[in-house]
Structures are given as C-alpha cells and as structure tokens.
Amino acid sequence: MGCCNRRCGLLAGAVFGAALAILGGILIPVGDQIIQSTVEKEAVIVPGTTAYENWISSAAFVYRQMWLFDVQNALDVVELGATPIVKERGPYTYKVRYLAKSNITAHNDAVSFLLPNGAIFEPDMSVGSEDDLVTTLNLAVAVSLPCLSVLPPLWVYIRYLDWLKASTKSSLFQRRSVREILWGYQDPILKDILGVFYPYNGTFDGYYTVNTGQDDISRVAMIERWQGESKLSFWNDTYCDTLNGTDASSFPPFVDKNKPIYFFSSDICRSVSSTFRETQDLWGIEVYRYVLPPSTFASPSINPDNKCFCTEKLVSRNCSMAGVLDVGPCRGGAPVYISLPHFLHGSDYLRQDVLGLNPSEENHFTYLDIEPITGFTLSFAKRLQVNMMYGPSKVISVLKHVKEYTVFPIVWLNETATLDEATADRIKAELFSRINLLENVQMSLIGIGAATFALCLVSYCCVRC
Structure with missing residues (x-):
C-alpha cells in the first residue's frame, strides 16, 4: 500500500505540474492582451498618461554640435580658380529644444502645438568661443546668384562695385565669427541680416497637429497637419x-523591426523612412536602432521616388547628383542644399570640387533608438550638413575664374539627445515593472509546472521499477 500511495502521489504531482505548465501557456495570450492594453493606455497623448508627460517636454535636453568649414585658400580660389580646401572647425555646442511645447490645443482625436526654437551656447562642450573667426562662403553672393538673371546689368555692376569696396579681401569668401555665421550679421551688400540659422531664437516650428491615438493607437503621434496644411x-x-509619419520623437507602440518607420523633418522639408539596423541596450532597456538608408538622398536613377525632389537641372547635372537635397523651394528660393556630413553617400565630384572632406559612416550617419513596446524614441543623433551654391558668372568679377557650379559646405551639425540612467529607471519602474511582472508570472508557472511534471514522472517510473 505504501508503494502504491507513493506512486499515486507522484502521478498526482506530475498531473499538477502539467496543469501548472498548461495554465502558464494559457495565460500567455491573456497576459499579452493585458500588456497590450496597458501599453495602449499609457501611449495615447492625453493628460495623465506616460506618453503625454514625455510628449509635453522631453526628459533629456537636445544638444546641437556644429562643425564649420574653414576655407584655407580663399585668395587662390578667387584669383587663380583653385579648388577650395576646407578644414573642419568644431564642435561648437548649443543646447536646443529645451523649451516645452506651447500653444497646446486639443480637438477631437488630435492635438496641435508649437515647438519653440532656442539655442544656448555651451562653452564647456565646445572647442572655443563663439567669437572664433572662420573663413567661409560669403552668403550674400550665394543668395544673390539666383536673382542675377533678372537684374539689369548696370544695376548689378553698380551694386557689386559698392560691394567690392565694402566686403572682405577675397570677396567670394568672408571671415566672420562663429556667432555671426550661425545666428546672423548685418550684411553690407544686401543691407539685411544673414545667417545660416537666422532667425532662430524666439521663433517656432509648426503648428503641428498630431493624432492622439485615442480612436486608433496605430495612428498615435502621426502628423495630420503642419502649418495648418494636410x-x-x-x-x-x-x-x-x-506628410508621412511622426515628428520622430515617438512612434505607435509595438514596433515591427521588419517594417520601415516614417517621420517628417521640417529641416529638410520632407518625410523620410528609416530602417532597422540592430538591437541596442540603453540602461537595461532594449531598443531598436533605426537608420536613414543611403537611398534617402540618392539620385533619381538609383531611387526613382526622389525624382520629384529634383527641381532644377543645372546644379544637379540633370538630376544625376546623389547625396544632396535642394531645399530652395522651401527656403524662399535661396540656394540651400542639405546633405549628410562631408557628403556621405554623395557623388564623388562633390568631394572633388571641395577638398578636405572625409565622410565616415560611423561618425556621420543619422539614427533613432526606439523602445519597441511603447514606441518611444529614447536616443537619437540627427546629422545633417548645410551647403550653399556658387557658380561661374560674367557679371560678378570675383566669380570670373569659377569653372563649375559648386555645392559648398558651410556647417554640419550633430543634434543628439539620450535618456539618462535616472529617467530609464523611472520608465522601467512605472511601466515595464508591470509588464515584466506579468511575463515573469507566466514563465514561472510554465517553468515550475514543467519541472514538477518531469520530476514526478521520473520518480513515478523509478518507483514502478
């Protein structure tokens, strides 16, 4: 009887263990549904949710590092037609995107807002002072070039005669401070304020109108309108x-790494896609790293989708130029061209027309680190280069030795933000703790049940023998 009781007990234990394992398996879809419900509840952009608190004001400051291109042979370029040689100077670092969203207005399942622009110089994160001098392209020349074909020759002659008396020694180039080049200076030619990012402080990006995700969580943070237009x-x-995607600060939850993500960037006046590269660990949080593919700024012959971004034939060499986007159509016609730093993935002749550039995939690519369950962007690096164009002219004497239209690099920027350890711990405690607890219960039931079943079954067999 004792042996029978032992066998019956072991058999009952095996059955109980199997039941626990089955219960754990049954709870997986139930738990997944609870996890999904929890995430969706916290991911909508309405007051009181985790997403809303992070959305109003980022927990991490955004810093913009900038490297300016200092011309080493300005006089030779003007007087002898030499190829420009540049040397990178930087970084000069500014804190940007430190102000919370403003003018927030909710309506139906969407919310509108403005992004305030501001820049504070960070000397401890910079190689020098904002007063450092750099030789760069004379912005007035570049800005004036598109107008020359419609200006009376006599007016042009008189205008530029005055300019030659008032401008810098080399004329085509100018030597100014970092502060002036980036944020603005009174130009003696155009009698106006010029600067790569002028105006900036005190301005806004937007209005943006984005979906809150209340009616459809797959639409959360998707841009519906920019500057009032769809x-x-x-x-x-x-x-x-x-207008395709979000503003890249967050994406709909449950990110599928096998699919590209889309976001709109007002810096380049267009929407772009980004593809999964690898998984990263950020303070114990698994994130998906997405990168801009080389096809983003590829020529239309490589990426036919880019054909409509080519708006002129001359500088682009009949739309065969790769690696550069002409954003003149959204910059009032100014000859502004956006590329990746050092013309990464650009046509070879871009680096032959301006010497001293050294593109690096490691240092010059753009990426987003996205937490896949919530869709929150926890770290990013936006790397872009601002270029302007100059070319040959029979009217302007300082351009008479110029042979080709040249896309000239002015500055490249690395705009970054990353989650700090304290904020990562808070996110893990507030949201992931509940998810992890449920997952641990599921796995524990399956593990304990399977182990109990196996142990009891083996013991039962041994007793029978």
Missing part, C-alpha cells in the same frame, strides 16, 4: 508633398 506645397508632386 500636405506640403514645396515639390509640386503628390508623393513628395505627403
């Missing part, structure tokens, strides 16, 4: 003028 008006093409 589409862009720069490219005269339905595809290129489409």
Whole structure:
C-alpha cells in the first residue's frame, strides 16, 4: 500500500505540474492582451498618461554640435580658380529644444502645438568661443546668384562695385565669427541680416497637429497637419508633398523591426523612412536602432521616388547628383542644399570640387533608438550638413575664374539627445515593472509546472521499477 500511495502521489504531482505548465501557456495570450492594453493606455497623448508627460517636454535636453568649414585658400580660389580646401572647425555646442511645447490645443482625436526654437551656447562642450573667426562662403553672393538673371546689368555692376569696396579681401569668401555665421550679421551688400540659422531664437516650428491615438493607437503621434496644411506645397508632386509619419520623437507602440518607420523633418522639408539596423541596450532597456538608408538622398536613377525632389537641372547635372537635397523651394528660393556630413553617400565630384572632406559612416550617419513596446524614441543623433551654391558668372568679377557650379559646405551639425540612467529607471519602474511582472508570472508557472511534471514522472517510473 505504501508503494502504491507513493506512486499515486507522484502521478498526482506530475498531473499538477502539467496543469501548472498548461495554465502558464494559457495565460500567455491573456497576459499579452493585458500588456497590450496597458501599453495602449499609457501611449495615447492625453493628460495623465506616460506618453503625454514625455510628449509635453522631453526628459533629456537636445544638444546641437556644429562643425564649420574653414576655407584655407580663399585668395587662390578667387584669383587663380583653385579648388577650395576646407578644414573642419568644431564642435561648437548649443543646447536646443529645451523649451516645452506651447500653444497646446486639443480637438477631437488630435492635438496641435508649437515647438519653440532656442539655442544656448555651451562653452564647456565646445572647442572655443563663439567669437572664433572662420573663413567661409560669403552668403550674400550665394543668395544673390539666383536673382542675377533678372537684374539689369548696370544695376548689378553698380551694386557689386559698392560691394567690392565694402566686403572682405577675397570677396567670394568672408571671415566672420562663429556667432555671426550661425545666428546672423548685418550684411553690407544686401543691407539685411544673414545667417545660416537666422532667425532662430524666439521663433517656432509648426503648428503641428498630431493624432492622439485615442480612436486608433496605430495612428498615435502621426502628423495630420503642419502649418495648418494636410500636405506640403514645396515639390509640386503628390508623393513628395505627403506628410508621412511622426515628428520622430515617438512612434505607435509595438514596433515591427521588419517594417520601415516614417517621420517628417521640417529641416529638410520632407518625410523620410528609416530602417532597422540592430538591437541596442540603453540602461537595461532594449531598443531598436533605426537608420536613414543611403537611398534617402540618392539620385533619381538609383531611387526613382526622389525624382520629384529634383527641381532644377543645372546644379544637379540633370538630376544625376546623389547625396544632396535642394531645399530652395522651401527656403524662399535661396540656394540651400542639405546633405549628410562631408557628403556621405554623395557623388564623388562633390568631394572633388571641395577638398578636405572625409565622410565616415560611423561618425556621420543619422539614427533613432526606439523602445519597441511603447514606441518611444529614447536616443537619437540627427546629422545633417548645410551647403550653399556658387557658380561661374560674367557679371560678378570675383566669380570670373569659377569653372563649375559648386555645392559648398558651410556647417554640419550633430543634434543628439539620450535618456539618462535616472529617467530609464523611472520608465522601467512605472511601466515595464508591470509588464515584466506579468511575463515573469507566466514563465514561472510554465517553468515550475514543467519541472514538477518531469520530476514526478521520473520518480513515478523509478518507483514502478
């Protein structure tokens, strides 16, 4: 009887263990549904949710490092037609995006807001002072070039005669402080304020109108309107003028790494896609790293979708130029061209027309680190280069030795933000703790049940023998 009781007890234990394992398996879809419900509740952009608190004001400051290109042979370029040689100077670092969203207005399942622009110089994170001098392209020359074909020759002659008396020694180039080049100076030619980022402080990006996700969580943070319009008006093409994706600060939850993500960037006046590269660990949080593919700024012959972004034939060499986006249509016609730093993934002749550039995939690519369950962007590096164009002219004497239209680099920027350890711990405690607890219960039931079943079954067999 004792042996029978032992066998019966072991058999009952095996059955109980199997039941626990089955219960754990049954709870997986139930638990997944609870996890999904929890995440969706916290991911909508309404007051009181985790997403809303992070959305109003980022927990991490955004810093913009900038490297300016200092021309080493300005006189030779003007007088002898030499190829410009540049040397990178930087970083000069500014704290940007430190102000909370403003003018927040909720309506139906969407919310509108403005992004305030501000820049504070960070000397401890910079190689020098804002007063450092750099030789760069004379912005007035570049800005004036598109107008020359419609200006009376006599007016042009008189205007530039005055300019030659008032401008710098080399004329085509100028030597100014970092502060002036970036944020603005009174130009003696155009009698106006010019600067790469002028105006900036005290201005706003937007209005943005984004979906709150209340009615459809797959639409959360998706941009519905920018500056009051549901589409862009720069490219005269339905595809290129489409507002597609979010502003990249967050994405709908449950990110599928096998699919690209989309976001709109007002810096380049268009929407772009980003593809999964690898998984990273950020303070114990698994994130998906997404990167801009080389096709983003590829020539239309490589990426036909980019055909509508080519708005002129001369500088782009009949739209064969790769690696550069002409954003003149959204910059009032100014000859401004955006690229990756050092013309990464750009046509070879871009680096032959300006010497001293050394593109590096490691240092010059753009990425987003996204937590896949919530869709929150926890770290990013936006790396872009601002270029302007100059070319040959029979009217302007300082351009008479210029042989080709040249896309000239002015500055490249590395705009970054990353989650700090304290904020990561708070996110893990507030949201992931509940998810992890449920997952641990599921796995524990399966593990304990399976172990109990196996142990009891083996013991039962041994007793029978």
